[in-house]
Amino acid sequence: xxxxxxxxxxxxxxxxxxxxxxxCNSETPAGSDNLAATPHGVEKGPFDVNLRLRxxxxxxxxxxGTPSEVWRYKADLTKGSPGTLxxxxxxxPGPLIRLRQGQRVRIQxxxxxxxxxxxxxxxxxxxxxxxxxxxxxxxxxxxxxVAFDVRDRAxxxxxxxxxxxxxxxxxxxxxxxxxAGPLVIEDDIERALGLPDGEQELILILQxxxxxxxxxxxYLDGMGSMMTRMQGFLGDRILVNGRPPETRDxxxxxxxxxxxxxxxxxxxxLAWSDGEPVTxxxxxxxxxxxxQRLPYVTLAPAQRVDVWVDLSQAEVGQQLSLVSEQxxxxxxxxxxxxxxxxxxxxxxxxxALPAGAQLDLLGLRxxxxxxxxxxxxxxxxxxxxxxxxxxxxPIRRFxxxxxxxxxxxxNGRQFEGATVADxxxxxxxxxxxxxxxNDTMMPHPMHVHGLQFAVIGRQSFSDxxxxxxxxxxxxxxxxxxxxxxxxxxxxxVALTFNDFKGLYVYHCHNMEHEDNGMMRYYRxxx
Ligand code: C2O
Ligand code: CU
Ligand code: CU
Numbered sequence: 442x443x444x445x446x447x448x449x450x451x452x453x454x455x456x457x458x459x460x461x462x463x464x465c466n467s468e469t470p471a472g473s474d475n476l477a478a479t480p481h482g483v484e485k486g487p488f489d490v491n492l493r494l495r496x497x498x499x500x501x502x503x504x505x506g507t508p509s510e511v512w513r514y515k516a517d518l519t520k521g522s523p524g525t526l527x528x529x530x531x532x533x534p535g536p537l538i539r540l541r542q543g544q545r546v547r548i549q550x551x552x553x554x555x556x557x558x559x560x561x562x563x564x565x566x567x568x569x570x571x572x573x574x575x576x577x578x579x580x581x582x583x584x585x586x587v588a589f590d591v592r593d594r595a596x597x598x599x600x601x602x603x604x605x606x607x608x609x610x611x612x613x614x615x616x617x618x619x620x621a622g623p624l625v626i627e628d629d630i631e632r633a634l635g636l637p638d639g640e641q642e643l644i645l646i647l648q649x650x651x652x653x654x655x656x657x658x659x660y661l662d663g664m665g666s667m668m669t670r671m672q673g674f675l676g677d678r679i680l681v682n683g684r685p686p687e688t689r690d691x692x693x694x695x696x697x698x699x700x701x702x703x704x705x706x707x708x709x710x711l712a713w714s715d716g717e718p719v720t721x722x723x724x725x726x727x728x729x730x731x732x733q734r735l736p737y738v739t740l741a742p743a744q745r746v747d748v749w750v751d752l753s754q755a756e757v758g759q760q761l762s763l764v765s766e767q768x769x770x771x772x773x774x775x776x777x778x779x780x781x782x783x784x785x786x787x788x789x790x791x792x793a794l795p796a797g798a799q800l801d802l803l804g805l806r807x808x809x810x811x812x813x814x815x816x817x818x819x820x821x822x823x824x825x826x827x828x829x830x831x832x833x834x835p836i837r838r839f840x841x842x843x844x845x846x847x848x849x850x851x852n853g854r855q856f857e858g859a860t861v862a863d864x865x866x867x868x869x870x871x872x873x874x875x876x877x878x879n880d881t882m883m884p885h886p887m888h889v890h891g892l893q894f895a896v897i898g899r900q901s902f903s904d905x906x907x908x909x910x911x912x913x914x915x916x917x918x919x920x921x922x923x924x925x926x927x928x929x930x931x932x933x934v935a936l937t938f939n940d941f942k943g944l945y946v947y948h949c950h951n952m953e954h955e956d957n958g959m960m961r962y963y964r965x966x967x
Contacts, residue, residue, distance in 0.1 A: 488588065489544040491519040494560065496602070496620055497553040501533045503683060507656045511619035512554060533683045534646055534703065535622045540591045542628040547588040552579040557604045558615060562624065563743060564598040564725055564922040566892055569943035574890065575605035576859050576944065594920070595631035596727035597644065597699045597745045598624040605856065610956030613674060613705050617660050621646070621703045631728060634818050637697040645803060646683070646703045649676030672883060673706020673951040679765070679800050688804030692811035693755055698748040698763070702740045705952040708884060708925070710914055711746070712737040714762040714799070720817065723747030726893035726920025728821040737766065739914035741886035741925040743950040746916065749817055755807045763803040827895035827920060828872045828935040836874040837864065841926065841949070843881040848957030849949065855958030859944055865963040872937045879926040884909060885954065886925045889936060890945040893920035898933035905929030923950050938965045
């Protein structure tokens, strides 16, 4: 039996048809200008990298004992520079795809799942037709070839499914089943810094999961499913790179931890067990201009953070852990620790990760004294360019909404396929400010496809922001594709719509919110 409770949200229709009818003043595109017959970003080679990426069911060892049934990606390099594919642990989740800025890449996608899927290149600046958005599904048994030029800065990006059917999205389920992988882009600016690499570069994918008796992954089962749908899936175990957290032997030198929150809905509060500040050198869209120190780092679903840790002063025999501190918060703050299923979730019979607990994510055991004079660069990328705004830059406002039993909305609207309203059309080459206003009781990590933006303002209009205990860990510097908007906050981002016209989506990256309506298309017009 594959996974318990895969049948969507029992008893609750994903997007209510009445709501769809009620959503007005929107324009359905005639359909032709963006639907290329063959989705293909670049027509002509030669290609520097040729990959084949297959989504398929499989069985992998996760916990001790019986292996678990999963859905996963497998990749072959059909032609290209050696080292493009690097196995990451057992390659589940994964595999890690390494690309270099300027490369021209062709990828043959193969759907060997029993349902539609897509492959989305999260964070990459690629044309709409190769973006893996819900409009262009790959049917079971079918293949699709996509190609693009790697234009992005060096950074940790990722890929995951993005299908949306008539009964709602399948992103949460398919990602949970195991479809996700890291994608690293390298460039000359990063290379010149000589950051820790090889064994000193650790890529960590954080995901939470729940298991039933025989190590079966469970998603939405029984009484928990309604809660899960509202607050997003929260598992009772944290996996790092698809396995229980582990301790590694390290030397007295600097390490680079590149962390992806690949969880459906869980927000992490990353800290060092010895209380030292966390040194951040990069975000979603690559390196910061300068390193930043924070007491802890708040990492919302889909976000990445690049962390420098210097162990050169440590003694052999010492041990340090990267932990995630459980925070208070959730749908209704005063009802308990809903964010961790300790409140009403606990009452509903789900096992709990208690609030205040520290979860170990990675142990570093210092076993070796080594000399490696690498020290933290004072400047990381002095040329870092972010969209620039003036008093005349137009502001577009997005109100984030939640309704009991009806899922989630943006400006009162839910997902309606490729339908774009008048206020969801932007012009190619323009810079705009988008303001996300969160008057709900839950945090929403808002994601925009096709670009990286700058976070230019964050303001709270109620005292709700504080109760989550996540605000001191927000990293707003640098470039982002996903920004966490806490309850009671309004957050402004600056975006420039360069190079590609057509349809993209923007949505909440709490995958259950996204699957239940909190996603819309926007159009870049000429
Ligand atoms: Cu991580 Cu719409 O994507
Ligand atoms: Cu994305
Ligand atoms: Cu949300």
